[in-house]
Amino acid sequence: MVEVSRHDIIIVGGGAAGLRAAIAAAEADPSASIALVSKVYPMRSHTVSAEGGAAGVAREDDNFEMHGQDTVKGSDFLGDQDVIQYFVEQAPKELALLENWGCPWSRNDDGSVATRAFGGMTVKRTWYAADKVGFHMLHTLFQHSMQFENIVRYDEYFVSKLLVEDGACRGVAALDIRTGDMHAIVGRAVILATGGAGKIFPFTTNGMIKTGDGMALAYRAGVPLKDMEFVQYHPTGLPGTGILITEATRGEGGHLKNSEGERFLVEYDYGVGQKAELGPRDMISRASILEMEAGRGIQGSYGEYVHLDLTHLGEEKIMSRLPMVRELCKIYAGMDPVHQPIPVRPVVHYMMGGVDTDIDGATTLPGLYAAGEVACVSLNGANRLGSNSLTECLVFGARAGLHSLEFAKGSAAGSDDGLRAQAEEEAARVDALRGRKKGGEKIAAIRHEMTSAMESGCGVFRRQESMGAAVEALVQLKGRVSDLRLEDDSKVFNTEVIAALELHNMLDVAEVVAVSAHHRKESRGAHTCRDFERRDDQNYLYHTLCYHDPSGPRLDKKDVTLGRWEPVERKY
C-alpha cells in the first residue's frame, strides 16, 4: 500500500525558487511543516550552473524606474508591468538578504557589493560572485535552509502526478527513486519550482535534469501553460556540448567577432545600436546566425560558430572576474581565452514561458503555485534580460512561499484515503512502465527525434512551415511513446523508468512550445518568424495560453498588463 505523509506545504524542486519558497514559509510560520521534494539532492539543481549574476538596483546612478523600463523593453512589451514593478522593488531586498545569509558577492573597494554590466541593462546593476553566481546562490540557500527543522527534505523523489481533490491541489504522488515505491505526499498547498525544459532541444546549456516536469504536471492537471513559444537562445554556448559561456564575458568587455575579425554588432546594423555586445540576447543570437548565413561564420567540427574575444581583457581581469569561463574553455574547448578567442554559437538557454501564474505565484488550480523558470509570472515577456532570472527565483519564490502559506491556513486538508487511492493508481501506471519489455520504441531514439524536430522547427529563426512540421512530428512521437520498451525491471534506483517519465513530460512540453509558436504570426522577442518579420501589436499583443485537451493542445489568450511604459518600436 502506498505510504502517505502529511505536511502543510509541498514544494517540488530544490533549486533557487524552491529553496527560497521553503525558507520564506518556514520563517513565517515555524509551526508549518514544509516538504521539499526533489528528484536530485538540492545542491545538484540546475541553478548551480548559472554564471553571470543577479539583477537588482544597487548604485546611486540607478533606480527602479530604469530597471523596470529595461525589463519591459527587453520583454518586447509582453511583460506584465505590475509584475515588473513589484519585481524591481523587491530585487535589492532579496539580494541583500542573500548577502546576510553568506552569499560571497564580489566587492567594491569600499566593501560594498559590486555590480557589473549586463545585456539590455542600462546601468551596472548585476550583482555577482565572480562567474559562479548560481552556484553560490544555490549553495547559500541550501545551507541556510538546513537550520530550519520544519523543512523536511525528500531527496531523490520524482513527482509524477499532482493529487487533486475537490477542485484543489492537495499533494503529489512521488516515486522514491531509491526504493521504486510510490509515496503520497499530501498537504494543503503545492508549489512547483522544477525549472525549465531546455532538454526538449538537442543543443542546450541546460543539464540533464531540466525536462519540464513541473510544466507537464500542471498542464496535465488542467492548468494552462503561458507564452511557451518564447524560448531564449543564449548567444554564447560552446559548440558541441552547449556549455554556457556567461554574458558577463561581454559585460566585462568581451567582443563578438566574425571570420573577418570584425565586431559584427558594430559593423552591421542588427538593431542593438550603441549597446553592441551589451544588447539583449534575442537580438545578438539572431545577429550571430545571420553572420553565419552571410558566410562570415567559422567552420568547426561541431558546425559553424563565431568568436567571443576576451584576449584584450588580460589574464588578471579574466582570473578575477571570469575564472570559471577560463576553466570551462580549457576543459571543454581545449583553448585558453587569455590567448585565443572562444568559439561560440547560439544555444537554447531558458524558457520565458511556463505555468501561468498571477503575481502571487498562484495558478488557476486552487492550492497550486509555481515560481522560477517553471512559472510564467510574465516578468520576462517575449525575451528575458540576462541576470533577471536568478533574482526572479528569489522574489517570486519568496512570494509564492508566503502566499501558499496563507492559502494553506484557510484550506482543509484532503482525505488520506482519497489521495492514497489516486497515488495507487499512479503507482500502477509506473509499475506497468518499469521493465516494459513488450514495447518496441527506444527512449533514446524518441528523445533524439523529438529534439531534432524542435531544433528544425523552433530554432532562432522559424518558419510557419517548419513549425507546422514540428507539430506533426511531435503528435506522431506522442503516439509512439506509449509503446516504449524498457529493459530495466529492477525497483532500486531505476533511472530508466525516470527517463521514460521525463520523456513523456518533455513531449507534452515540446508540443505546447511548437503549437504556441506556430500560432503566433508575428516576430516578437525570441520568437522570430521569417514569414512575419514585424511585431504585430494590433493582433498579437497578448499572452498565449495553452490548455491540455484529450484531442490536443487548445489555445487561448490572456491580456498583457500594460502601464506607464507604452509599446514602441524596440530599438537600442
Added chain:
Amino acid sequence: MSESKKTFVITRFDPDKDEVPKTQEYEIPVHEDWKVLDAINFIKDEVDPTISHRWSCRMAVCGSCGMMVNGEPKLTCKTRLSDYGDRVIVEPLANFPVIRDLVSELDGFMEKFQAVKPWVIRAKEEAGAVSASNPPKSSKGTFVQSAAELAEFKQFSLCINCMLCYAACPVVANEPEFLGPAAIALGHRYNLDSRDQGLDERNEVFRGEGTVFSCSFANECSEVCPKNVDPAAAVNQAKFGAVIDWATSLVLPRPGASKEGGK
C-alpha cells in the same frame, strides 16, 4: 573526428538480484574529445539501459558524477577519455556504501555536512556598537566586507559537494565518525567569514570525537579535489583554530559567547 574503441569495465550491483557487486564489460566506439561521462551515457542510451548512474550539468559544477576511474576518484564529466588506455575501469565512489551500480549512498555525507552548521550564525543581540565582531551594515542592508576579507574564505566556499575527497581520504575509510574534508572545510569557511559569529558553536563541533584531530594530513583530499578547494588546508587550519580556542579557554574561562580566537 577520429573514432577508436575502448572497453569499459563497469561495476554492477542490484541489491534485489546480486549478493555482492560484479563487473560487466562494454566495448564501444569513442570520440577523441569525449569525457568518461560521455562514454557511460553512450552505453546507457545505446547499449545497456539498465545501468544506473547520477549526472546532470556535464560542466563540472553540480557535483553529481563523481566515480572511481581506474581506481582514482574523478569527476567523470571533466575527465578526458584520451588520458586512459583501451580498458577503463569505472566503479562507484570508494568509501561509500553502494545503492546500485555506480550510485553511492549520500545520506551519511549529508549528515556530516549539516553537523558543521553551514549557515551564517549571528549573535543574539544584533544591535549595539559596531565592533570587529559586529561589522557595520550599509544603508542597503548588506554587510561591509572588504575584498581581503572575502579572499580569506572564498576558496573554501567553492566546494561542489562531489565527495571525491571522501573517496580518497584514508581516515574516512577507517573512521566512520570522521566528519571528513568537505564538511570541515565548509564549517571553516563560515568561521572565516567576517559576517559570521558562530566560531564558538562550530569549535564545539570541531573539538568533538572524530573531527579535525582525526585528520592525519595525508593531503589526498586536496590532491583529488576537482575545484582546487584544498580541503586539507581547511581541516588543518581548523585544527589550529581549535587548539588556539582550547588554549584561550584555559586562560580565559568564557562567559557565554566571547569572540575572536581564530578569526
Added chain:
Amino acid sequence: MAGPAHPKAMTPSKPGRTRTAPPQMPASWWSHPRIRTYLLFDATGLVYLLLGLVALRVIWALGAGPEVWDATLASLSSPLYVAFHVIGLVSVIFVGVRFFSFFPKSQPPRIGPAKPPPQPVILAGLYVAWIGVTVLFGLILAGRIF
C-alpha cells in the same frame, strides 16, 4: 577496489531503505605513488620509536658506570647502528620536508588580529630555522661554542 573499508564508513545513522553493498577502499590506496609516500611517512613513526629506545639505552648507560658507557659507545659505532642512524637521518629529513611543505597552508589567514606572513615566507622561514639550528648543533658538537 582493493578490499573493504570500515563497514560503517559514510553510512548514515538511520539505515537506508534498501540494502547496500559495503564501502570499499580505493584501489589506489596501495599502488599509487602518492599513497606510498604517505604510507612511508606514517611508517617513519616506527623509526622514531626505535631511535627513542636507543636514546633511552644511552641514558641508562650513563648511570650504569664507565664500562657500560664505553661498551655502549663502542656498540653504537657498529655498521648496523650506523646504518640505522642513516635511516633515522633520512626519515627526519623526509618528514621535515613533508611537514614544511604542508605547514604554510595550515596557517589560518588570521590569528586574532595578526595575519601570518605569506606562505612562501613561512616556508623560507622554516628552512632558515632548520639550517640555523643544524649549524648551531654542529658548532656545539665540534666544540666551537660552549
